[in-house]
Amino acid sequence: EVQLLESGGGLVQPGGSLRLSCAASGFNFPNCAMSWVRQAPGKGLEWVAGISGSGGDTDYTQSVKGRFTISRDNSKNTVFLQMNNLRADDTAVYYCAKSMLYSIRSQWGMDVWGQGTTVTVSS
Amino acid sequence: DIQMTQSPSSLSASVGDRVTISCRSSQSVHSYLNWYQQTPGRAPKLLIYSASNLQGGVPSRFRGSGSATEFTLTITSLQPEDFATYYCQQSYVTPHTFGRGTTLEI
Numbered sequence: 001e002v003q004l005l006e007s008g009g010g011l012v013q014p015g016g017s018l019r020l021s022c023a024a025s026g027f028n029f030p031n032c033a034m035s036w037v038r039q040a041p042g043k044g045l046e047w048v049a050g051i052s053g054s055g056g057d058t059d060y061t062q063s064v065k066g067r068f069t070i071s072r073d074n075s076k077n078t079v080f081l082q083m084n085n086l087r088a089d090d091t092a093v094y095y096c097a098k099s100m101l102y103s104i105r106s107q108w109g110m111d112v113w114g115q116g117t118t119v120t121v122s123s
Numbered sequence: 124d125i126q127m128t129q130s131p132s133s134l135s136a137s138v139g140d141r142v143t144i145s146c147r148s149s150q151s152v153h154s155y156l157n158w159y160q161q162t163p164g165r166a167p168k169l170l171i172y173s174a175s176n177l178q179g180g181v182p183s184r185f186r187g188s189g190s191a192t193e194f195t196l197t198i199t200s201l202q203p204e205d206f207a208t209y210y211c212q213q214s215y216v217t218p219h220t221f222g223r224g225t226t227l228e229i
Contacts (some may be wrong), residue, residue, distance in 0.1 A: 035219070037167075045159070045167060045210055047219040059217040062124070095166055107214035109157035109172035116166055 002026035002112050004096045009117030012086055016121070020081040022096030022114055029077040030054070033099035035110060036070060036081045038092035038119075048094070049081060050104035057104055064090075086121045093118050125149050125213050129222035136227060140201045144225045146194040146211035155215035156194045158187055161224075162207045170209075171196065201227075 008020040022034070035050040049060045049070040058070050069082040079096060094117050097110035126149035136142050146156065154174040159167040169178045171187035174194060184205075186197045198205055206229055211222040 044224045045161075045212070045221040047212070047217075047221065050217060050219070061218040100172065104217060106155055106216075107219065108155075108176075109159075109169050109178075109212065109214055110167075111169045111172070111178060113166035113168070 002098075004098060004112055004114035006094065006096050006114040006117040009094065009119045011120045011122065013123050014087060014121055016086050017082070017084045018086065018119060020083065020094055020096075020117060020119075022079045022081075024077045024079070024098065027098065027112070030074040031102055033102060033104045033107065034070075034072060034079040035097045035099060035104070036079075037095045037097055037110070037113075038090075039095070039116075040089070040092040043092075046092075050099070051079065052104050053102040059104060083119070086119075088121050091119060091121045124218055125152060125216060125220050127211055127213055127220050127222040129209075129211055129225050131225060132223065133226045133228060135229070136201055137229065138201055138203060141197065141199045142201060142227065144196045144209055144211075144227075146189075146196070146222050148192045148194075148213050151191045152213040152215035154190050155213055156187075156189065157212045157214055158185075158196045159210045159212065160205075160207045161210065167210065198227075 036048040072079040096114040098112040100108040128147045158171040161167040
């Protein structure tokens with residue numbers, strides 16, 4: 001069964017850090033780009049970051065550049081999102097999603113999603 | 124960043140109806156346009172990729188069309204499980220931006 005399982009969410013103070021993990025199974029992980037997508041409470045979807053199959057290409061939405069880092073360990077079929085200097089507006093459910101192609105650039109969409117992990121930034 | 128504009132933001136319909144949701148991009152995304160369905164408390168589900176390709180397992184009453192900057196999702200013969208929020212997303216250039224969503228209500 002194709003599956004993504006996120007972990008690492010929680011409550012953190014403004015300025016703090018969290019590291020999200022997403023464990024993948026059931027597909028050829030190194031062949032697929034991976035993304036993180038978030039959804040603030042009551043709001044729509046926002047693509048946060050993406051990483052190519054090899055890990056050699058990454059990109060981010062502007063609001064997280066310099067604060068978030070996406071990475072992957074293809075030996076462990078896991079993708080990570082290191083989040084530093086967190087702000088209140090980073091509060092959201094964070095989803096890990098599998099892309100249909102290897103590259104993060106021109107893509108066919110995200111066909112497998114995890115259940116999400118909740119990040120709350122509050123003092 | 125490419126801006127994605129969906130209309131309407133909400134839509135009332137009944138079981139058996141045919142509905143159309145529009146999505147416009149601020150610049151051409153060619154055919155790199157995807158549609159997702161989300162129900163409350165659940166992860167999004169990919170319905171249509173590359174503008175008109177039906178994702179495996181998705182019923183054929185869902186149809187996507189369009190290219191460049193104008194796209195449409197059509198659902199024929201609405202079923203009770205179709206009442207949800209629908210998002211378009213461009214995947215032509217990063218960041219892969221989403222529309223604000225269209226909520227389909229009874």
